[in-house]
Amino acid sequence: xxxxxxxxxxxxxxxxxxxxxxxxxxxVLLAALSxxxxxxxxxxxxxxxxxxxxxxxxxFGTDSLGRxxxxxxxxxxxxxxxxxFVAVGIGLAVGVCLGCLASARRGWVEEVVMRAxxxxxxxxxxxxxxxxxxxxxxxxxxxxxxxxxxxxxxxARITRGASNAVWAREYVLAARAAGKGAWxxxxxxxxxxxxxxxxxQATISFATAILAEAALSYLGLGTQPPQPSWGRxxxxxxxxxxxxxxxxxxxxxxxxxxxxxxxxxxxxxxxLMDPKLARQR
Numbered sequence: 256x257x258x259x260x261x262x263x264x265x266x267x268x269x270x271x272x273x274x275x276x277x278x279x280x281x282x283v284l285l286a287a288l289s290x291x292x293x294x295x296x297x298x299x300x301x302x303x304x305x306x307x308x309x310x311x312x313x314x315f316g317t318d319s320l321g322r323x324x325x326x327x328x329x330x331x332x333x334x335x336x337x338x339x340f341v342a343v344g345i346g347l348a349v350g351v352c353l354g355c356l357a358s359a360r361r362g363w364v365e366e367v368v369m370r371a372x373x374x375x376x377x378x379x380x381x382x383x384x385x386x387x388x389x390x391x392x393x394x395x396x397x398x399x400x401x402x403x404x405x406x407x408x409x410x411a412r413i414t415r416g417a418s419n420a421v422w423a424r425e426y427v428l429a430a431r432a433a434g435k436g437a438w439x440x441x442x443x444x445x446x447x448x449x450x451x452x453x454x455x456q457a458t459i460s461f462a463t464a465i466l467a468e469a470a471l472s473y474l475g476l477g478t479q480p481p482q483p484s485w486g487r488x489x490x491x492x493x494x495x496x497x498x499x500x501x502x503x504x505x506x507x508x509x510x511x512x513x514x515x516x517x518x519x520x521x522x523x524x525x526x527l528m529d530p531k532l533a534r535q536r
Contacts, residue, residue, distance in 0.1 A: 265527055272523025278516025286336045289329040297326040298481035306499050315505050318488075319495055324502070328509055331483040334395060335513060338468040339461040341399045346406025347457060353407070354414025355445065358422060359437040369415070372408035380405040380467045384476045398477040402467045406460055413456050417449040451528035455521050462517035469510050485510050 266272050294314065301321030309316045315324035357368040378386075384401035391397060421427060421444065430440050471477035472486030480487070485506040492502035 262527065266523070269523045269527060271519045272527060275516045275519025275521070275523055278512055279520050282332060282513050282516065283336065285329055286332040289333055293323075293326040293329045295323040295326045297322060297330045297483045299323070306495070309501075316499075316501065318491065318502055319499075324488075324505055327483040327488060328485070328505060331485045331488065331506070332509070332513075334468060334472075334478050334482070334484050335465045338395070338399055338402060339464045342402035342406055342464045342467075343457050343460045345399075345403030346410045346460060347453065350407045350410025351414045351446075351453065353411040355418055355441050357411070357415045358418035358445070359441050365415070368411060372411050375404065375408040378405070381470065381474075384471050388476050393476045393479060395478045395482070398468050398471045401471070402464050405467075406464070409460060410453070410456065413452060414449065417452045418445050421445045421448045451524075455525045455528065458517055458521035458524060462514045462521070465510065465513050465517070469506075 260268075299322060301317065303321065304313075304317055305319055305321040307313055307317040307321075313323050313325065315328070317323055318327070353368050353372075357365040380402045383404055384397055387397045387401055418441075422440075424444075427440055427444050430444060435443070468477055469484070469486035469489070472484040473490045475487075475490070477486060478484035488506040489503055492499075492506070495502050
């Protein structure tokens with residue numbers, strides 16, 4: 256009689272998780288590779304060699320300024336990774352703390368935290384970036400701050416909802432009866448039991464951050480020249496849509512595959528970490 260399959264055995268048999276994990280790992284590996292190597296310096300301009308077709312010298316061809324597309328795609332992946340990690344990290348660090356505070360204290364504290372979250376939701380990442388840009392000027396840092404601020408109420412709401420469910424469990428009631436304080440219960444019982452929910456949400460928020468960064472760069476509010484960015488590559492390709500349409504296809508495909516991979520991995524993690532869904536599979 257065989258035992259239940261391990262988590263990794265179930266993960267290897269989950270198609271969404273495998274495909275999403277492979278695409279996400281590829282994104283990370285390409286970003287890491289670009290730190291030490293790229294076919295050409297991504298900002299090098301070669302006007303005589305502009306709009307070249309894909310070849311052995313330039314795998315995806317060159318843009319309207321003669322810059323190597325493959326090099327720009329490689330180095331541009333760094334922005335997606337940095338924005339994703341930092342912006343999601345801001346949302347996790349602040350949002351989880353606020354959500355746990357609201358759940359542990361209840362009453363007026365919970366009401367204040369939730370209403371503050373509602374207020375923050377009125378300022379999406381794009382609007383926040385426009386306001387910050389008007390004050391401090393455009394740049395990658397402003398994109399990270401804007402997306403991070405938008406992630407705070409997302410994680411606060413999810414943390415509060417998941418924590419409230421844990422606070423109603425019998426073992427938490429027993430811990431309270433034994434004299435444990437609210438913060439000790441939060442650290443010992445609440446956070447470990449909502450960790451899987453937060454991991455799944457972090458994966459999905461990472462994908463959203465990549466999309467938001469591309470949108471901000473497309474509008475000229477994000478990454479500034481000469482640093483490559485997938486969103487700005489799309490913007491620059493607009494003027495060459497009929498002459499060289501592939502200039503827009505390459506960064507578009509990069510964004511789609513990155514977001515698709517993270518979403519598929521998030522869906523897979525949700526299935527694998529939810530005991531009810533795991534039993535159904």
